[in-house]
Amino acid sequence: MSQLIDINTAIIAGRLTHDVVLSHDRHGDPWSTFQIAAHCKTTDRKTKRRDHTRVDFVQCAASCTIAEIAAQLRTGQQVLIQGKLRDIVYRGQHRLKVLADRIWVLDESQ
Numbered sequence: 001m002s003q004l005i006d007i008n009t010a011i012i013a014g015r016l017t018h019d020v021v022l023s024h025d026r027h028g029d030p031w032s033t034f035q036i037a038a039h040c041k042t043t044d045r046k047t048k049r050r051d052h053t054r055v056d057f058v059q060c061a062a063s064c065t066i067a068e069i070a071a072q073l074r075t076g077q078q079v080l081i082q083g084k085l086r087d088i089v090y091r092g093q094h095r096l097k098v099l100a101d102r103i104w105v106l107d108e109s110q
Contacts, residue, residue, distance in 0.1 A: 008084045008085055012038050012081050012098060013036075013081070014079070015076055017036065017037050018034070019034075020070045020072075021034070030064060030067040031062070032063075032066075032067035032068075033061050034070060036057075036058050036060060037058075038057075038058055040055075058098060059096070060097060061088070061097050066102070069103060070100065078105070079106060080103070082100070082101055082102040082103075083100040083101045084098070084099050086099045
């Protein structure tokens with residue numbers, strides 16, 4: 001019987017849709033939450049052309065040092081996020097988020 005490969009890595013690039021929200025948990029550790037808009041080229045089924053753009057809004061969170069770094073980001077900045085997918089349960093609802101391990105700012109112009 002083969003072993004299950006245990007990999008959970010997400011890499012996504014996009015622009016911040018709003019300023020990062022920084023808060024602290026009950027132990028005083030910093031947490032930040034933010035959302036990025038990631039654009040994807042899609043193929044038109046009729047014309048077979050890849051000229052349509054779909055936007056996916058991805059919920060992200062970060063803790064500790066990464067949360068403090070993320071808190072310096074502003075709306076519209078283009079970022080690359082590397083992290084893990086997590087199923088966050090909040091008030092009985094499941095939400096899939098990327099828990100960021102690393103953040104790169106792709107443009108400094110904003």
